[in-house]
Amino acid sequence: MHGRAKAPAAGTILNALATGVGSAFAIAISTTAEVELDDSGEIRGEIADAPDADARLIERCAELVLDVEDEAFGATVRTESDVPMASGLKSSSAAANATVLATLSALDIEMRREDACRIGVQAARDVGVTVTGAFDDASASMLGGVTVTDNSTDELLTRDEVDWDVLVWTPPERSFSADADVSRCRQVGPMAELVAELALDGDYGRAMTVNGFAFCGALGFSADPMVEALPDVAGVSLSGTGPSFVAVGGREVLEDVRKSWQSLEGTTWLTTTQTDGTRTI
Ligand SMILES: Nc1ncnc2c1ncn2[C@@H]1O[C@H](COP(=O)(O)OP(=O)(O)O)[C@@H](O)[C@H]1O
Numbered sequence: 001m002h003g004r005a006k007a008p009a010a011g012t013i014l015n016a017l018a019t020g021v022g023s024a025f026a027i028a029i030s031t032t033a034e035v036e037l038d039d040s041g042e043i044r045g046e047i048a049d050a051p052d053a054d055a056r057l058i059e060r061c062a063e064l065v066l067d068v069e070d071e072a073f074g075a076t077v078r079t080e081s082d083v084p085m086a087s088g089l090k091s092s093s094a095a096a097n098a099t100v101l102a103t104l105s106a107l108d109i110e111m112r113r114e115d116a117c118r119i120g121v122q123a124a125r126d127v128g129v130t131v132t133g134a135f136d137d138a139s140a141s142m143l144g145g146v147t148v149t150d151n152s153t154d155e156l157l158t159r160d161e162v163d164w165d166v167l168v169w170t171p172p173e174r175s176f177s178a179d180a181d182v183s184r185c186r187q188v189g190p191m192a193e194l195v196a197e198l199a200l201d202g203d204y205g206r207a208m209t210v211n212g213f214a215f216c217g218a219l220g221f222s223a224d225p226m227v228e229a230l231p232d233v234a235g236v237s238l239s240g241t242g243p244s245f246v247a248v249g250g251r252e253v254l255e256d257v258r259k260s261w262q263s264l265e266g267t268t269w270l271t272t273t274q275t276d277g278t279r280t281i
Pocket residue numbers: 031047053054055056057058079080081084085086087088089090091092093095129130175176177178240
């Protein structure tokens with residue numbers, strides 16, 4: 001029994017580490033998970049091109065889905081990804097969502113995608129790769145488009161479809177969410193409340209820009225890449241707990257910003273938003 005699924009990465013509109021309310025938008029780079037069931041009773045995770053990376057998240061995702069069945073299945077889960085790991089682009093949500101849908105598909109179980117997404121969030125909490133559960137990132141990756149969520153209750157507050165060009169800069173460093181300075185993030189809570197209001201009003205560009213300045217301050221990142229992108233972009237922000245930055249706006253404007261971001265160390269690329277979310281393939 002076999003299943004495959006593909007999940008998009010996402011960028012940040014509101015980091016949930018300040019208040020528990022967060023917002024993210026799916027982007028068109030992805031992670032694919034392939035699940036092969038067997039009768040070994042054991043679950044093995046493999047991450048292509050990263051043999052030393054921690055596979056417990058995808059193993060736990062498969063385990064939680066297999067727990068639904070009485071039979072003692074085993075499984076091999078393999079992910080292949082274009083999403084840089086621990087860079088603020090929601091590699092963990094994409095890996096979890098792809099694994100959950102691939103495992104459900106291998107078992108031939110139908111489930112609402114919002115509920116499937118909560119299994120991945122549970123797995124992320126169980127293995128400790130998240131602070132709030134990151135239902136904001138997970139729901140954007142699972143459903144596509146923009147979502148605004150309350151991660152303290154795993155409630156979807158709004159979902160919207162957008163069609164933006166997106167510029168991403170990923171520096172060579174890594175920043176694991178679980179290591180973020182949460183108390184510093186809580187200090188920018190009043191700014192996060194303002195960002196949530198803007199996002200719930202659909203003013204996503206200004207929301208993400210306010211978010212970016214607040215969380216660059218809280219987490220010690222330079223806001224220079226944001227200032228270089230302004231004033232012409234529709235929005236620009238540190239994504240998640242960094243170190244990537246994301247900007248949205250017109251293609252020509254983003255191409256100009258790209259020239260300036262390309263002088264920074266790391267990778268800069270243009271992509272688009274994604275509205276399909278996670279799908280079995
Ligand atoms: N392709 C993948 N396959 C399996 N697990 C992954 C994959 N990508 C990321 N992860 C898991 O997610 C963790 C990184 O999560 P996190 O620090 O939240 O970064 P991000 O912002 O990219 O989601 C990794 O340590 C690993 O456990």
